[in-house]
Amino acid sequence: MLYVGPTGPSTAGADMLTLDKLGTISRYREGRGLTAIGRLAPVVDGGPPLTGGFAELTPGEVLVAWSSDPKTVWLRRGEVLDTMRTSSMKPLTAVASDPSVGGFAMSGPFGELLEWSAGRWVESQPATRLEAVGFSLRVWRGLLFGVGSEGAIRQHVPGVGFCPRLHGGGNAIRGLVLGDRLVGAAGHGDDNQLLIIEQD
Amino acid sequence: MVPGIPAARVRDPAGLAFPASSSEVFVGNRHGNNSADGVAGSISRFLYDRATRSFTATGTISGNGLAGVHQLNFSSPPPQAT
Numbered sequence: 001m002l003y004v005g006p007t008g009p010s011t012a013g014a015d016m017l018t019l020d021k022l023g024t025i026s027r028y029r030e031g032r033g034l035t036a037i038g039r040l041a042p043v044v045d046g047g048p049p050l051t052g053g054f055a056e057l058t059p060g061e062v063l064v065a066w067s068s069d070p071k072t073v074w075l076r077r078g079e080v081l082d083t084m085r086t087s088s089m090k091p092l093t094a095v096a097s098d099p100s101v102g103g104f105a106m107s108g109p110f111g112e113l114l115e116w117s118a119g120r121w122v123e124s125q126p127a128t129r130l131e132a133v134g135f136s137l138r139v140w141r142g143l144l145f146g147v148g149s150e151g152a153i154r155q156h157v158p159g160v161g162f163c164p165r166l167h168g169g170g171n172a173i174r175g176l177v178l179g180d181r182l183v184g185a186a187g188h189g190d191d192n193q194l195l196i197i198e199q200d
Numbered sequence: 201m202v203p204g205i206p207a208a209r210v211r212d213p214a215g216l217a218f219p220a221s222s223s224e225v226f227v228g229n230r231h232g233n234n235s236a237d238g239v240a241g242s243i244s245r246f247l248y249d250r251a252t253r254s255f256t257a258t259g260t261i262s263g264n265g266l267a268g269v270h271q272l273n274f275s276s277p278p279p280q281a282t
Contacts, residue, residue, distance in 0.1 A: 018215075020266065053215065054271060
């Protein structure tokens with residue numbers, strides 16, 4: 001049975017979605033447990049963890065993609081609406097969404113920025129390269145992203161350029177969360193604590 | 201920068217969610233390549249106290265085939281039609 005910790009307002013009425021090493025996309029609803037709803041290609045057995053994840057376009061409408069698979073799964077209200085090939089053959093390494101810009105993603109070894117437009121990924125205009133394999137991506141005073149090989153968080157402000165690197169640890173920064181005055185980063189690896197930065 | 205969550209309180213963290221509606225941080229635990237600790241995958245919950253900048257563990261989600269959690273996210277319910 002699924003054990004759930006103390007409930008709080010965070011899950012009330014919301015689905016929790018997970019993407020695991022088998023490529024399984026699951027939906028957790030309080031009181032209903034975990035249900036597999038979709039699938040992407042799995043992690044190579046014994047291989048490094050993959051990147052990518054979820055981008056919520058609008059309430060209840062979510063894109064799921066990761067670096068093992070050139071496909072994007074489009075969810076609506078916790079069910080698969082469509083599965084499509086990513087237009088670029090380069091894998092998406094990070095996906096995100098923000099009310100100000102909609103869905104966006106980083107692709108390939110040079111961190112090309114893509115935008116979600118009319119149901120597909122297209123190159124951002126103007127074309128932007130973030131010059132890194134991005135493992136996580138958010139809008140925060142520009143673009144904030146975790147760099148795969150450096151254990152660093154980088155920030156790119158359009159029209160200004162890159163800010164100094166902020167190092168979080170020896171392993172890749174695989175998650176960034178934004179909240180009220182809180183920016184967090186998850187570093188993969190048993191030796192990594194979670195780096196938490198408060199917005200000043 | 202705040203102290204963060206020590207490595208001993210998570211298990212190979214690879215995903216993170218912080219629902220806008222709460223002060224609770226959800227951590228996706230990958231449990232290494234081969235789940236050597238005997239747990240296939242889990243999600244740890246921590247309550248974040250802004251005043252003290254501390255994290256209190258509030259529970260763990262595991263089981264039901266949850267394996268090697270890489271990423272997680274909360275999907276808000278769509279607005280109700282009126």
